[in-house]
Amino acid sequence: MDDYRRIADRIAADIDAGRLRPGQQLPPQRRFARRHGIAASTAGRVYGELVRRGLVVGEVGRGTFVRAAPAPDGALALVERAGPAPVNLQLNYPSAPGQPELLAAALAPLTRPDALADALRPAAATGTAAAREAAAALLAAGGWRPDPGQVLFAGNARQAVAATLASLVRPGGRVGVEELTYPLVKEIAARIGITLVPLPADAGGLRPETVAAAHRGAPLSALYVQPTLHNPTSVTATAERCARIAAVADELRIAVVEDRIWSFLRSTEPLAVHAPHLTHVVDGLSKRVAPGLTVGFLVVPPERVAAVAAALRSGGWSAGRFALEAAVRWIGDGTVARLVEAKRADAARRQRIVREELAGFAVRADPGAYFAWWELPAPWRADTFAAAAAAHGIAVTPGTAFAVDPRRTPDAVRLGLANAAEPDLARALRTLARVAAGGPGGP
Secondary structure (H helix, E strand, C coil): CCHHHHHHHHHHHHHHHCCCCCCCECCCHHHHHHHHCCCHHHHHHHHHHHHHCCCEEEECCCEEEECCCCCCCCCCHHHCCCCCCCEECCCCCCCCCCHHHHHHHHHHHHHCHHHHHHHCCCCCCCCCHHHHHHHHHHHCECCECCCHHHEEEECCHHHHHHHHHHHHCCCCCEEEEECECCHHHHHHHHHHCCEEEEECEECCEECHHHHHHHHHHCCCCEEEECCCCCCCCCCCCCHHHHHHHHHHHHHHCCEEEEECCCHHHCCCCCHHHCCCCCEEEEEECCCCCCCCCCCEEEECCHHHHHHHHHHHHHHCCECCHHHHHHHHHHHHCCHHHHHHHHHHHHHHHHHHHHHHHCCCCEEECCCCCCEEEEECCCCCCHHHHHHHHHHCCEECEEHHHCECCCCCCCCEEEEECCCCCHHHHHHHHHHHHHHHHHCCCCC
């Protein structure tokens, strides 16, 4: 067996025996190499092998840490189960009581052969006149109502983001984003070959002056922002902050992609109010209604309609005709409005559970949001806490998933509140509170 694997086996045995505890930091590789009388390159292979086995996690600029791992059957501490089945606080698709029955009623007419034949035909990125009118009515907020002629449709909001960025930014271009951003945007950027530039934010949202500073360093082709219920922090930018962001974008002529997927929980005017000629508004039905039969909405400046529609077609991201027809019916008969009202009440109840079960911890959450941002107590790190939660049968999302700069990874986790039943949510949060208070490797 290679020397580095023998050494990795010894470290693995120390972790299994508890001599190295979850969350404990391993020495820097050069110090490790001197201690074991091996070359620095061999130490690097040892650490790589431990990462491959899932025993440690490396954090750029911070070091290498032991992951939390399941202990033998019957042990307590990090392996006490939160319940008979896993509790998923990563997925975040809300469902209202009676939702299937509400949705089925509107779909029934589409199953008639004549209606179904029409609904199964291909749909253009521009949808239908009825779909554009319905979407414009749904997306209206405050004093803003989009022109139906500027509305386009994608299969879902993620595809709408991908098509918009692909139409705006050439491969190798730079897009400014909040320093913590939606993880799938990172995947989209990697897929289409663009660079994300992390921009600092505070309790009021993205800081406008950082946009100008980043643009001076190297031009930004676009901004991707979530000013309403930012994921993961749930911060909503103030109206004054939105106006300043729009003013900076206007001055520098930077296109804006505004993700409003959670805006149905909190009514705010979009950035398009302040910069309609630059802002591309993205929204969808996956959260308002359901992810299985959804539509993504795009409202783009008039001169951009053709370019974004072409990107939707070339990427295969256009909405299905059946989904469009269903959306028109759900919007027109009030089904979406009823679901939104029910989900707002549901989110508020779940936030009360968070406040009760995680009292005393540093948790940031809007009282009407479906997620919470938990800044962990020292010495917890995000990945080791997520592993400890998994050992309890609870899935959470570590803050590293949202960080754009791998050198600045927050010791925090995002809790998605929508999927677990309320009693399971309360029990899971109670268990996580005990784990957090006990510290890595402790009861």
